[in-house]
Amino acid sequence: MRAHPAGPRHAEVLPASHLGNPAKNLNDLDPTIWPANATRENGVLHLGGVDVRDLAAEHGTPAIVLDEGDFRGRARAYAEAFTGGDVFYAGKAFLSRGVARWVDEEGLHLDVCTGGELKVALSAGFPPEKIALHGNNKSTAELQKAVDHNVGRVVLDSYVEIVRLADIAQRAGKEVQVLVRVTVGVEAHTHEYIATAHEDQKFGFSLSGGEAAEAVARVLRQPGLKLVGLHSHIGSQIFDTSGFEVSAHRLVGLLRQIRDEHGLELPELDLGGGLGIAYVEGDTPLDIGAVAKELRRIVETECTSAGLPIPRIAVEPGRAIVGPAGVTVYEVGTVKPVDTGTGTRTYVSIDGGMSDNLRTALYDAEYTCVLASRASDAPPMLARVVGRHCESGDVVVKDVWLPSDVVPGDLLAVAATGAYCRSMASNYNHTPRPPVVAVADRTTKVLVRRETEDDLMRLDVG
Numbered sequence: 140m141r142a143h144p145a146g147p148r149h150a151e152v153l154p155a156s157h158l159g160n161p162a163k164n165l166n167d168l169d170p171t172i173w174p175a176n177a178t179r180e181n182g183v184l185h186l187g188g189v190d191v192r193d194l195a196a197e198h199g200t201p202a203i204v205l206d207e208g209d210f211r212g213r214a215r216a217y218a219e220a221f222t223g224g225d226v227f228y229a230g231k232a233f234l235s236r237g238v239a240r241w242v243d244e245e246g247l248h249l250d251v252c253t254g255g256e257l258k259v260a261l262s263a264g265f266p267p268e269k270i271a272l273h274g275n276n277k278s279t280a281e282l283q284k285a286v287d288h289n290v291g292r293v294v295l296d297s298y299v300e301i302v303r304l305a306d307i308a309q310r311a312g313k314e315v316q317v318l319v320r321v322t323v324g325v326e327a328h329t330h331e332y333i334a335t336a337h338e339d340q341k342f343g344f345s346l347s348g349g350e351a352a353e354a355v356a357r358v359l360r361q362p363g364l365k366l367v368g369l370h371s372h373i374g375s376q377i378f379d380t381s382g383f384e385v386s387a388h389r390l391v392g393l394l395r396q397i398r399d400e401h402g403l404e405l406p407e408l409d410l411g412g413g414l415g416i417a418y419v420e421g422d423t424p425l426d427i428g429a430v431a432k433e434l435r436r437i438v439e440t441e442c443t444s445a446g447l448p449i450p451r452i453a454v455e456p457g458r459a460i461v462g463p464a465g466v467t468v469y470e471v472g473t474v475k476p477v478d479t480g481t482g483t484r485t486y487v488s489i490d491g492g493m494s495d496n497l498r499t500a501l502y503d504a505e506y507t508c509v510l511a512s513r514a515s516d517a518p519p520m521l522a523r524v525v526g527r528h529c530e531s532g533d534v535v536v537k538d539v540w541l542p543s544d545v546v547p548g549d550l551l552a553v554a555a556t557g558a559y560c561r562s563m564a565s566n567y568n569h570t571p572r573p574p575v576v577a578v579a580d581r582t583t584k585v586l587v588r589r590e591t592e593d594d595l596m597r598l599d600v601g
């Protein structure tokens with residue numbers, strides 16, 4: 140075992156959890172966190188068989204690298220687990236034309252929630268009948284576009300939208316298949332859910348307040364709309380199925396009420412997305428096969444006891460499919476040890492930051508990273524990986540053990556950045572956004588090219 144400096148001096152600056160074990164080999168790649176095709180060869184991180192130094196040389200840094208095999212493997216596992224149901228990939232996690240094609244080829248459907256996401260899907264040739272349009276404030280133009288292109292499902296979110304969409308559908312002489320988004324009073328957080336307390340939010344129709352039943356009644360009065368089911372989405376980074384159980388129980392209660400009041404048995408039940416992934420050591424994602432089995436059991440039990448036919452189940456994973464496939468490669472620019480008063484923390488500055496990964500600053504999200512361009516036997520140091528933006532909150536990895544010989548020019552790789560990083564990227568400080576590069580079988584393919592300063596200047600017309 141190597142010696143390491145994790146004595147009492149460091150203890151007081153350690154976070155309560157999730158820093159991992161400094162005694163472990165810092166060159167290791169935890170297979171629950173890193174993509175399926177991440178390896179170290181001669182000490183150097185390879186993604187999809189491609190040396191990260193070559194990736195950096197060819198595509199620059201920062202670069203978001205997507206392991207195509209990992210993405211497709213997870214998509215396929217979902218499709219197989221939910222055979223007899225429908226899996227909608229939530230495009231907001233990350234969407235490009237290439238990714239839309241992977242989703243289609245693996246047999247998944249697609250969720251979009253803006254005209255922009257719809258545009259990407261349609262321009263990739265994604266079958267419109269397999270697209271669902273979500274959102275709490277879809278514009279009339281977006282609804283019109285969905286109707287024009289015969290999008291498969293529209294998930295209704297407000298009374299005014301029911302009338303708006305019905306009007307558009309009738310003018311077009313079409314019948315649009317819709318679901319009603321139900322706020323079931325379950326908000327899932329990591330490792331827990333809080334029942335009933337969270338009706339106070341912008342999405343959907345409240346179940347307990349009777350709005351969901353009223354929305355159903357109003358939809359049924361509209362000749363341009365065909366109600367096919369109910370929808371609920373209880374949150375994100377979920378690590379147990381108890382929240383889904385409560386949600387399904389309440390949704391089936393509403394299905395029963397709809398049958399009793401309207402004589403209608405709805406064929407579809409969409410339980411939303413939200414399954415968690417491993418960002419750091421100790422995160423324990425659920426097995427998708429087991430989740431599918433459990434959701435089916437819950438819905439079957441509830442429907443059987445209500446005397447209802449078993450509806451077709453839909454789920455909407457985003458993070459759980461694209462999150463683990465992504466790795467962001469950065470170059471180290473400065474290394475600065477800082478005395479915290481109770482110990483030393485080394486600030487490692489990389490050439491990106493909150494403009495390409497907002498989640499740490501926004502949600503206190505946790506990430507891990509490794510020295511990628513070489514292996515190191517140097518003892519561990521407690522590091523904080525920070526960006527280059529003008530905010531002290533511009534942190535990418537809050538606490539991580541890195542080899543103490545990290546120097547400017549080294550490449551760092553941050554794991555599990557496939558979801559909600561590039562899709563939430565900004566141009567803060569007029570920073571061009573990074574490219575997204577797919578890797579598979581030792582080859583690379585640019586999905587989204589790097590933005591340039593010229594791209595940014597093109598918008599400045601004053």
Ligand SMILES: *Cc1c(COP(=O)(O)O)cnc(C)c1O
Pocket residue numbers: 229231232250273372374375376411412413414455456457458459558
């Ligand atoms: C965000 C969202 C999802 C996807 O959530 P993940 O946590 O990425 O799985 C699915 N459905 C709806 C309605 C959403 O808003």
